[in-house]
Amino acid sequence: MGGLTLYLHVGPHKTGSTYVQELCTGKSEVMAAAGLLYPKEYFRLYGHHDICKVFNSHDDEVVFHSVVDKWKKQGCDILLSSEKLSLMSGDFFRKLKGLFPEYAFKIIYYYRSPSDRMVSQWQELVKHGFTSSFPEFFAKSFFRVSQKGDIGHERFLTDLESVVGRENMVFIDHKRCVSEGNSMQALMSVVGLNGLVEDDNVRRNLSLPIAKAELFRALNIAQQRSDCDASENVRLAFNRLRLAKEPAVRELMDMISADLMYIEVGNSAVDLASYDYMVSRYSDRFWLEPLVPVGRKVKVPRGEWMFNPRALQLLYKVFSVSQGQSEVVFQD
Template identity: 30%
Template sequence: MKKLFLHVGPHKTGTTAIQKFLVDNTKPCFQQNLVYPKRYLHIFGHHHFREILKERQLRAEDLEFFSENQNDFLLSSEDFISLDEADFQYLRQSLDNFDIKIIFSWRRASFKLYSIWQEVIKHGGTVDFFEYYHDHVARPGTSQMLSPDLKLNTLAKVFGKQNVKVIDYDASSNSNTLYQDFINACDLVWSDNFSIKKIDKTAKNESMKLYDIEIVRALNNLMGYKYGYQGSKVRLAYSRFKDALPADTTSELVSIIDSHTSTKIVGNYFVDTRAEKVMMQRFGANILNHQVNNSTKLLRLASSRWLSALPVHDLLSNLASKLNQLNTEEQEDVSN
């Protein structure tokens, strides 16, 4: 029976870099009978396929596409992780002529929570890190962020536990073997035919600096209220026009934020040790490259108290006005 490998992410486990690698290596994958299709591709991942599943819109031509040859297929999108049991059942039933294999990357929660919080802010969120962190820690047994076994239980129920493959992302990252470990999860053999190109900004969702993410967080609220900016519009405008913003305004904001920062140690928290124990008990045999991880790292965080400093409101208002002006002028130039 043909295989369909479904790479479900999750977010912040090297998915964009893996997808770029797969786009660059479609030929050596095909030489081992695995197709990473251009169909459904958006940038590097098959994010449109997630919407097809969610909306129950797999058409006869889609089914024919997967069935017309004898190749195995690989679909990858970190957005697959947000699908529920009914969505996955729909996929399994629609492609019942495939042996569906799940590839899931497990990353310790305390290392990725800050990165996930940044993604929330980049897409229009306004919650500070401490509130975001507490919301998950207060319910570790029901948070899929802290308890990867919750989603894995669903995937095992739908596709069979034997068809779930787990990559220990932290182990792969530490040994610099993420691509090799992923190829292994796809039942392929690593060879010199595979090319690892230098990772550029298009293939890496980079974290923003502490000061930048805090300014964007504040502007999300202000510019949403004053100018109707929604989603990632603030972050995109800020990144594009940052160098054109008044230097004295941004430097004063940076100074204020800096006076309200502190350094925290993350890693090897209770949530990590709990997840490690549960994962080994329930999915130890499914983890391809497990390594015990007791490492820690320093994280510099800003308290929301910086927003209460006396000049901040005027500084942010000036910044928002200038940013909106620059963004509007660019859009008018494009339309003309």
């Protein structure tokens, strides 16, 4: 079965992963006919996010071995895609590689300037219950810049390189793909199926508007401190009850909007250092030459609006309604 390749698209988060995953899902049969398997196993929300759990226990490994045998019998190249893979260790990739000794092992990584990605990442985390303010998240992230899985991926990439070899890593510049509308073209080119699946340039998994993200963050805090059942995400309850048009919500949104400030992202010292590192170490491993970092101004919340007594009163009211209660008890 020589000549086959296992491609791992590892994200990372907020680099357009959902976009290419959804296109791959819709064209999986076309891809399979062309010799590239986009498996249905370990699949959730268009990507293979559950692949990260296959070595959690002996039983998980036994099941995974049988699935791998099933994939191999199809005699195709294999594409696995999950941004969660960018959080995994070198040991994980070493074990995975060991199950495919007859396959070439290729990594696909979409590169995005750290501070630019960080704004989108904060908005995404808030969707799922995150409570830190943007300034707090920003500060902590920059202090942890060298840590794997945070805004700097040097350690992660070094771990990967030790497992698969530098020659088996391919980088795609997210900023260039967005500007040229060719994220899917890039992926198809890397896997040797240039033009098979075309870009539709429909945005997926959109970030929340920044003021709404800040409102949800405050509601997340309220849920943490209340005696309410936390089984339903605050954002989902808010949308299910269609609270956006409530007068209290509109007033809160006005307060938050007045509290926004501009910051410049994309060309900070961290971005420039990250770009220099990527170009100096991997310039010949990029699909196309990466664009030089350029700053752009974005609005982010200060968080000072929460010190307004009127805002706290309105927030209390909105949260109570979102929980289907007239009054909610908060823990000290």
